[in-house]
Amino acid sequence: MGFLVYLFILFLLSIFISFLIVLHISRQKNSVIPINWPLLGSLPATIVNAHRLHDYATDIMACNDGTFVFKSPLTTNTNKLCTTNPSDVHHILSKNFSNYPRGHRFRKIFDILGDGFSNTDGDLWHFHRRTIMLLLKSPCFGSLLEDVIWNKVESGLLPVLEYLSMQEVEIDLQDVFERFSFDTICKLLFDHDPKSMSLDFAYIPCEKALSEMAEVMFWRYIMPRNVRKLQQLLRIGNEKKLSDAWKILDEFIYTIVAQKQDELNKLKCEFKDENFKLSTALLREYKDQGGSTGNPNKFLRDALLNLLVAGRDTTSSALSWFFYLLAKNPMVEDKIQEELHRELEKEMGEKDFRAIEFDKLIYLHGALSEALSMGRMKSIWGSDCMEFKPERWISVDGRIIRQPSYMFPAFNAGPRSCLGKNMSFTQLKIVAATIIYHYHVDLVEGHLVVPSNSIILKMKNGLKVTLTKRSEVKKDEQKDRTGWNWEPASAKIKNRTGPTILPVPGSYWFLSCLQMLEPVLEK
Numbered sequence: 001m002g003f004l005v006y007l008f009i010l011f012l013l014s015i016f017i018s019f020l021i022v023l024h025i026s027r028q029k030n031s032v033i034p035i036n037w038p039l040l041g042s043l044p045a046t047i048v049n050a051h052r053l054h055d056y057a058t059d060i061m062a063c064n065d066g067t068f069v070f071k072s073p074l075t076t077n078t079n080k081l082c083t084t085n086p087s088d089v090h091h092i093l094s095k096n097f098s099n100y101p102r103g104h105r106f107r108k109i110f111d112i113l114g115d116g117f118s119n120t121d122g123d124l125w126h127f128h129r130r131t132i133m134l135l136l137k138s139p140c141f142g143s144l145l146e147d148v149i150w151n152k153v154e155s156g157l158l159p160v161l162e163y164l165s166m167q168e169v170e171i172d173l174q175d176v177f178e179r180f181s182f183d184t185i186c187k188l189l190f191d192h193d194p195k196s197m198s199l200d201f202a203y204i205p206c207e208k209a210l211s212e213m214a215e216v217m218f219w220r221y222i223m224p225r226n227v228r229k230l231q232q233l234l235r236i237g238n239e240k241k242l243s244d245a246w247k248i249l250d251e252f253i254y255t256i257v258a259q260k261q262d263e264l265n266k267l268k269c270e271f272k273d274e275n276f277k278l279s280t281a282l283l284r285e286y287k288d289q290g291g292s293t294g295n296p297n298k299f300l301r302d303a304l305l306n307l308l309v310a311g312r313d314t315t316s317s318a319l320s321w322f323f324y325l326l327a328k329n330p331m332v333e334d335k336i337q338e339e340l341h342r343e344l345e346k347e348m349g350e351k352d353f354r355a356i357e358f359d360k361l362i363y364l365h366g367a368l369s370e371a372l373s374m375g376r377m378k379s380i381w382g383s384d385c386m387e388f389k390p391e392r393w394i395s396v397d398g399r400i401i402r403q404p405s406y407m408f409p410a411f412n413a414g415p416r417s418c419l420g421k422n423m424s425f426t427q428l429k430i431v432a433a434t435i436i437y438h439y440h441v442d443l444v445e446g447h448l449v450v451p452s453n454s455i456i457l458k459m460k461n462g463l464k465v466t467l468t469k470r471s472e473v474k475k476d477e478q479k480d481r482t483g484w485n486w487e488p489a490s491a492k493i494k495n496r497t498g499p500t501i502l503p504v505p506g507s508y509w510f511l512s513c514l515q516m517l518e519p520v521l522e523k
Ligand code: HEM
Pocket: 117, 118, 129, 132, 307, 308, 310, 311, 312, 314, 315, 318, 409, 410, 411, 412, 415, 416, 417, 418, 419, 420, 421, 423, 424, 512, 513
């Protein structure tokens, strides 16, 4: 009998404790600062807000001067400091760079990246950085890059958009951009075009594997290690997804590497500039460098996978958010069109886009930078921080204002800053200018654009749009001062007086530059 009473009391007690937990968690939904639970740290708040992690983190940063420490569960001992504060960013990424290496925890989370530049510190990282920098900065690479991008625009992007716009169907522009950047980065890295950007929108396993990998990496970072280990043991959930993606990526890269090795072996003479190929140049530079594994093929695979990840989703996400913002801000679209027509006219009325000097498209550059700016707090960008204003990037004498990288860390800052920044701007400008020149982009009504939980800030539901060919805009055609016919996008919107205020992607906790570092001093 005594035992039954004891059991009953225990039962009531557990109901009471559960009630308290539920009460706390539901209160937490409305509270900005997460409760730091004994044993569990701020994990319950993270789980409750799992569907809106970017907004959640942004809210917390906004009321904590841009810096906040998320407490980990006691067993995992991995507190996470998140910051959007420029002086903290500067302190960590530049001034005290050597105090904040990637560390062993990072390497375990990102194990799929092996010994690539994203996942290494010290000499090995230096070796990667030097090798890649040497090749990306060579003049041969510049012309190769433009050729590859233009070829893909002309043989892939434009025919696909032309077909889809004629069908008058909804298009997932993010999917289009992902395919575009996958094809171009593969062509550059491997001299191989997987032709994912084609009318049949074929399923390309490797392309999808890259997206799955980026999502699983995000969850690995957020969730306690034990959850990951359990999933690995049972081969379920995210860990199952990752191991499938891993196999697909390995097969894809190793097959191409083997082919390219053969080509390289056949090349007996010195490389000539006119025959420059990044694929063979990279293989040559990396040849015989076994890395820590001692296996040259594995080392090559790691280096190439890191470059594939660095160059694919980053570019496509930047383009997706840019076009989303443009669709919401037709006045900006008008100004970009004006600028394009002006520059084309300067080239003696040529209609060939290749004639444009893309460096001269200042307004477009400002608009792209604006789409990539992060940490949009009033304290950093001023009271109009939530407005999409390319003008904030242009000086009175019409030049681009260069912001210090700790204010504009989309491409990271300090010694680990992005080596593909210039290359990305070239690609972004060519694609953006081509589409804007040929089409007006409208968002599909009711389509919800929200960020996905991934290490790269993608759109969870894609970017659903419809395209209207500019040449088909017949009514109310207006002539700009250069004599070109075009319809201002803003004419479609009545009573427009200023820029649209909207949540720009940079206002989110921008994960493409999330730094997962392990301070040396804490060891
Ligand atoms: C809009 C496009 C891009 C954005 C926003 C971007 C952003 C970034 C960021 C945030 C980092 C730091 C990552 C880290 O700390 O591990 C980075 C590094 C890097 N990016 Fe980019 N990136 C872009 C495009 C590219 C492209 C097209 C390439 C060329 C393949 C590239 C090559 C690299 C390399 C090699 C690094 C490593 C630097 C190092 O660890 O020393 N990126 N990028």
